[in-house]
Amino acid sequence: MDQPNSTWSIAITRSARTEVGECCPRQPFVELRIPDNSKLVRRVVVTTISHDQGWSDQPHNAGTYNGCFTFFEILVKTSSEHERTGEVGRRSFQVNVHALRQPRRHENVWDLASGDDVQQRFVEGIKAGDTISIVPVAVFQGWVNFVYEIEIRAEGDSESKTSSTALGMPSTSATAAKSSIYEPLDISRQQTRLLAIHPGGFEEPLACSLTTVSLDESGHENYEALSYCWGESRSEARIQLQRGDEDGGMIFDMPVGESLHDALKHLRPQIGPPRKIWADAICIDQSGVEERSQQVALMRTIYSQADSVLVWLGTSTESTHKAFAMFKALQDRIRNQLASSTTFTAEQMETLESDAVSAEVSDRVAFIPLWSQCNFDWFRRTWVIQEIWNAKAASVHCGFDTVSWGTFSILLRQFSLEKFITSYVQSGRVPHFTTGDAIVPSIFFRVLWPFENDQRPHDRDQVGQEEILDVLIKSHGLKASDPRDKIFALLQFGVETHNIADLPDQIRPDYSKPTEKVFTDFVRWWICEHKSLRILSTVHTLKHRGWQQMYYGHPKDLVTLGYPTWCFWHAGNEHSIGATLGLSLHSPYQASGDTVPDLALISSDEAALHPEVLRLAGHRICTISEISPFPFLDREASGRLDELEDAFMQLFDPAGHRWSLSQDERLLKGSMFNRTVQQFLSRHLMSHLQGFDDEANHFQCLSQCLFTADVSGTTRNGLCPHNARPGDIVCMLYGGSVLYLLREKRNSDTSNSTDGGIQGKQFEFVGECLLQGHMNGQVLEEVAKNATARETFDLV
Known part of the structure; x- marks a missing residue:
């Protein structure tokens, strides 16, 4: 019999006079951690007491909430310090009253019972162990956010002891049943398993079978490799899994994660022969430590020998449909251009790609919120870097929408930091704003492919041009369900470590070692x-x-x-x-x-x-x-x-420009960059000189x-x-x-x-x-x- 849910309620208040200008670090004023035993967050309330600098050059907006560039941001971070995105991503709220130098108290509520879809999805996305942060913000010259006090309150339901156990690791019997599906692999023959998805209707139960293949045999059967996110959802679906592809093989009722189940449903053929794929959660016995270590060492071979890598971004939404419509239009435009000529130089391809993106994504700043709404968490997963790099060919799938990986590569290249941020610095826009962060972690720019038929080589020999330490640091923004993968999954990309077989035992992938x-x-x-x-x-x-x-x-x-x-x-x-x-x-x-x-x-x-x-x-x-x-x-x-x-x-970057330009651009810009830094440094000083302590001799932030x-x-x-x-x-x-x-x-x-x-x-x-x-x-x-x-x- 189900037990009634217990509830929790917590709050934190910070009172401290603080002024924040456009060049101050974007640091939280106060933070609240959700209890580890939270089952569901029902309500979040943020109360702010603040005002702006009390003057502006827009007297017609004075006393209103129009045209004020001081406000607050709310963001949610996981226990591993990764900022949540999508429906629960960072958002602005509560603008100060324009040009009024008197403290005002405002209360903002996000309530699961509000009936507002946006509020509901935001609250639902906050999980146990997450941290809610409130960041005061000011943008543009002269604007200063004066903060006196902020309070965060949150409430929700707690996990009962029985449900907590049920939603944790699989039971002993379930684990034993899953392990009995697998037969030992011969690693000397580079053996792995393939998953055959049998044809059927979209809503029919998934029927699959598992076979063994030796990758060192030239005539092994063809397959595709799946690249996807395991996801954080605790809910599971089930598939019917037969060991071996012969009739009469044992059939198991196997639990799989919701994300993988969605991918298999969308990739399943309606008719015809089964579709053979490799998917790590099923094709590797996850309960076998030795097998996991061996298969991880084989991952490069598994993805490089696949006919194609299938990138699964998740099920489709209104936002993803809109985004993929742009991707498809971009793909069609470039294919039509390529069809008109047999050869293009690298410079011509660069121009073609830039013109195509400008035509199909004309407002790049407006595209960033759309991308954020899509919440493609795949771009934050550590393993996908290796998976996509080793692919011979790749396609990107979201629901039933699909485009080539080359199309995605073009879009991401055009949004890269070096190509896009300079105009913002020169125009005096927000110095902390970078599109590289808004789109994907910078490490992804190492694995972007040329478009199909592009003569520029996709040269895997370029791997290893950076030291492994630099690769690991640049991958801090990526997620991994197992922290050890933050090293194991990236060894291939280091100049000293790219040949996994030759690595010493000290750093070779070994899941028997504690983190x-x-x-x-x-x-x-x-x-x-x-x-x-x-x-x-x-x-x-x-x-x-x-x-x-x-x-x-x-x-x-x-x-x-x-x-x-x-x-x-x-x-x-x-x-x-x-x-x-x-x-x-x-x-x-x-x-x-x-x-x-x-x-x-x-x-x-x-x-x-x-x-x-x-x-x-x-x-x-x-x-x-x-x-x-x-x-x-x-x-x-x-x-x-x-x-x-x-x-x-x-x-300490008091001018707020460290992230605004790449090192190469700083060197190229020279005196222009120095003048820009001095300009923002002066503006930073002024924001504090009109602050609470106007006699301070330092940056209080x-x-x-x-x-x-x-x-x-x-x-x-x-x-x-x-x-x-x-x-x-x-x-x-x-x-x-x-x-x-x-x-x-x-x-x-x-x-x-x-x-x-x-x-x-x-x-x-x-x-x-x-x-x-x-x-x-x-x-x-x-x-x-x-x-x-x-x-x-x-x-x-």
Whole structure:
């Protein structure tokens, strides 16, 4: 008998006088996390108290809600820090009263019982463990959003204990039944399984069969490979699955995910022979750890030998129909153009594609909301990068709408950052706006194909032109149901890792290893492979680890991260790659000279027994005594801090332009870009000078980052990330281009760490730092002069 649902209700309020201008970081003012036991969100209420700057050049709009460019955004993030899209994607709400410098209270409600379809879909899309964020926004010169208080309230139904169990992992009996479908594969013959979808009507139950094929045999049967999202839905559908394609084979009632079931229904032939496809959720025994590891290593072969890859974007909606009508018109236009000539040069094809997109997608800014409404989550899945790259041919399916992957490639290329954003910067539009983010993660621009019959080669030999570390960081925006896949699925794309068969066991796909060991092993391998500590700088691309704080609340305690503080991890922000000191191969710093890490410490037998500990050698320099805001407006201080100012501009981006242009365009634009940055920098300063504290000498929206320390009796300044604290230790570590901050772990042994074994003090890794007069080998000179012994630091 069903038990009645229990309910939950939570709220959070933040009161803090804050002004936000057009160049301030888009950071949440307040956030609310949905309970983990939530079954359904029923209502979200946001109350704001705010006003704009109190003046404008539009007196006819004063006192109304028209023409005001200060407002709020509501967004929902998953527990892995991925922003939800589609019906529950980021949206603007609550404009301030135009040119009224008096606080006004507004209440906005999203209610499941409202009868409004848009509200209902938004609330339904918020899941257990999600975080609701409210971001104050101002756009265009002179507009400032003055915020006093924001409250978020939410309520909904809780999972009962019985339903929670039922909706979790399959029962033991269900798992056993599913496993009995599979017979062992012979990996020496590159065996995998194929799914045959038997013909039938759209609404009829799905009948399928499972056979084994050896991919190393040249005459194996033809098949297509499915590329799709597993999806987050807990609901399951069922298919009738026969083992073997001979009559009389055992038939199983097999549960499959809703997304896969939808794909199979739409791809099923109505009449004729069965359609043979490869779909990972069915063709791999997901309960077999060894088989999963073997099949993942075979994935490149599976997709490259398929006749075609079928990209499944989901069932169709009014928005997807509209979008696919544009895609089909684009496809037809280009095919007609290609039919008129036998050959095109690369330049001619570029012009043809650009003209075709301009004709069929004339208003590119208006296209972005339509694309967002389509909610094509396929473009956020990690595995699809490899799947589409290895395909000989590919088509894109949404419901019964379909176009070639080449058509999609053309559209995405034309929306790429380099081609589209410059006009927005030059016209003074919102500096944080980028179409690359609005369409797909930047990593996708590596796998765009030429249109069919285009003479430009789709050259798979181009794979491996980037280091694997850069590939992994650029893939932060992608999702994976298994965090280990954030490494396993991307190894093919690294210059050092693209040949999976030749990889050492340390980083080869192995699902028997826990997630933490997959990542710690990768970091150790990378340090030894490159003889560098550059990978340590990747912590500033991770969730809650950036130089600038981009989340609500106090800086996170490193102990609560849930993984070793020195380790690269799977949740992060791809755009933070430019906001680091030592991540670039072309870093201007050489703090440890040309030294390399002590590889014996890193790869010792004892280190293997403690995978959570990274042993590094180096020297401590000083201890932070004070942290304060960077005094950008204090002319006397700025002269003293010249050495730090360029780094401050790079790390904290006070002009709000880091994401607005690619590196190549910055170099090409030269003085124009510099003038634009100076223009926005001045506008940023003005937004704070008319703010609550008009005598401040710094950007109030940026994290405190200027530290003071005593270095051999001399007061020195430096830069530190937002989660640094007084008491943190500035160190030089062998093999690092920059300096680093370490924090002695509470309750650690007070004895000195030695080279003899993992013992003594342990240190949390805070991140990079910059110290005046110590970034280009000066520490090594002091060490040699004073004959200072090195110290071994055990990072945890």
